[in-house]
Structure formats: structure tokens, C-alpha cells
Amino acid sequence: MINIVLFGKPGAGKGTQAEFLKEKYNLTHLSTGDIFRFNIKNDTDLGKLAKTYMDKGDLVPDEVTIQMLQSEVDKNPQSAGFLFDGFPRTLAQADALDQFLASKGQSITATVALEADDNILVARLLERGKTSGRPDDQDEEKIRNRYDEYNQKTAQLMDYYKAQGKFHAVDGIGTIAEVTERLTAVFDTF
Numbered sequence: 239m240i241n242i243v244l245f246g247k248p249g250a251g252k253g254t255q256a257e258f259l260k261e262k263y264n265l266t267h268l269s270t271g272d273i274f275r276f277n278i279k280n281d282t283d284l285g286k287l288a289k290t291y292m293d294k295g296d297l298v299p300d301e302v303t304i305q306m307l308q309s310e311v312d313k314n315p316q317s318a319g320f321l322f323d324g325f326p327r328t329l330a331q332a333d334a335l336d337q338f339l340a341s342k343g344q345s346i347t348a349t350v351a352l353e354a355d356d357n358i359l360v361a362r363l364l365e366r367g368k369t370s371g372r373p374d375d376q377d378e379e380k381i382r383n384r385y386d387e388y389n390q391k392t393a394q395l396m397d398y399y400k401a402q403g404k405f406h407a408v409d410g411i412g413t414i415a416e417v418t419e420r421l422t423a424v425f426d427t428f
């Protein structure tokens with residue numbers, strides 16, 4: 239069983255690449271952003287709560303996010319491995335994930351970061367906002383706030399995984415196919 243964390247700033251292409259990677263490596267793809275958006279669409283209590291944070295570009299509180307992620311993992315007991323996308327985003331989440339996996343005799347195999355320059359990413363998100371309907375993609379201030387959240391809370395996770403020898407970086411600039419090829423070269427070593 240392999241468990242991979244896909245890292246990257248907003249707009250780095252995690253979702254796009256995850257669609258391909260989950261098929262090729264037979265992984266269950268869990269995107270916390272997608273799960274929150276699904277809950278918002280269906281107007282669940284979780285969705286109503288998450289929306290108040292997401293619309294501003296703030297992170298949803300750890301307690302809520304961790305519990306949700308664990309319940310999604312538990313819904314897939316037959317899984318051959320997980321591709322975590324958008325989780326963990328804080329040290330508390332990373333700790334919780336390690337403990338949760340350990341309780342199942344599992345661990346994180348590796349983390350892979352898709353790297354890209356902020357200015358390119360902001361432009362990509364504003365473009366996506368024109369068609370995605372995502373309120374957090376339509377306003378540069380909200381986008382910048384997501385980068386602040388990333389820099390303050392998520393960036394430090396790279397050191398957390400580097401210290402464990404589980405960190406890999408991939409250049410996220412290029413065509414979708416070029417980036418897929420780079421990712422595949424790294425995933426094939428796991």
C-alpha cells in the first residue's frame with residue numbers, strides 16, 4: 239500500500255494531475271477542497287461551516303478537517319493506497335494523519351510538491367475563476383490570502399517531511415503532459 243501526499247500552492251495543478259495519477263497507480267484520490275465543495279453544494283452542516291472560511295480564503299479549522307478526512311479514509315477500507323490532495327495543510331493535520339495511519343499499521347510513503355512561481359499561479363487562478371464559479375478564485379485579495387495561509391501554515395510541512403526523508407519536488411511549470419511525465423518519473427520510484 240502506498241500513501242502519497244500531493245503538495246502545491248493554490249493553482250499549482252494538484253487536482254488536474256491527481257486525476258491521472260489515481261488511475262495510473264490505482265490510488266483513492268481524496269481532495270479536501272473537493273469534499274468541502276461537495277458538502278457546500280449539498281448544503282450539509284459541514285458545508286455551511288466550511289463555506290464561511292473558504293469564501294474568505296481562510297483554512298477550515300483543523301478539528302473539522304481532520305475528522306472529515308479520517309471519515310473519508312474509513313469509507314474506503316479496500317483501498318490499495320491514498321493520494322491526499324490539499325491535506326495536510328497544517329502541522330496539526332500532518333501529526334494527526336501520521337497518528338491515524340499508524341493506528342492502521344500504515345504510514346505516509348512520500349510527499350510530492352508541485353512547484354510554481356506565485357505570479358504565474360495567481361494568473362492561472364483568476365483565469366479559472368472566470369469559469370469555475372469558485373468565489374475564492376474570483377478576487378485577487380482572497381487569492382493572496384490563500385497564499386498567506388499557505389506560507390504561514392503549509393510551507394513548514396515541507397521541512398517536516400524532509401526531516402523524514404519523504405519529500406520530493408517537481409517543477410509544475412509546463413504543459414499538463416510535461417508535468418505528468420515528471421510526476422510519473424518520481425512516482426515510479428515509490
Ligand SMILES: Nc1ncnc2c1ncn2[C@@H]1O[C@H](COP(=O)(O)OP(=O)(O)O)[C@@H](O)[C@H]1O
Pocket residue numbers: 247248249270271272274291292293295296297298299300303323324325326327328331374384
Ligand atoms: N486541509 C485543509 N485544511 C483546512 N482547510 C482546507 C483544507 N483543504 C481545503 N481547505 C479549504 O478549501 C479551500 C479550497 O481548497 P482547494 O480546493 O484545495 O484549493 P486550492 O489549493 O486551489 O486553494 C481552501 O482555501 C480552504 O479554505
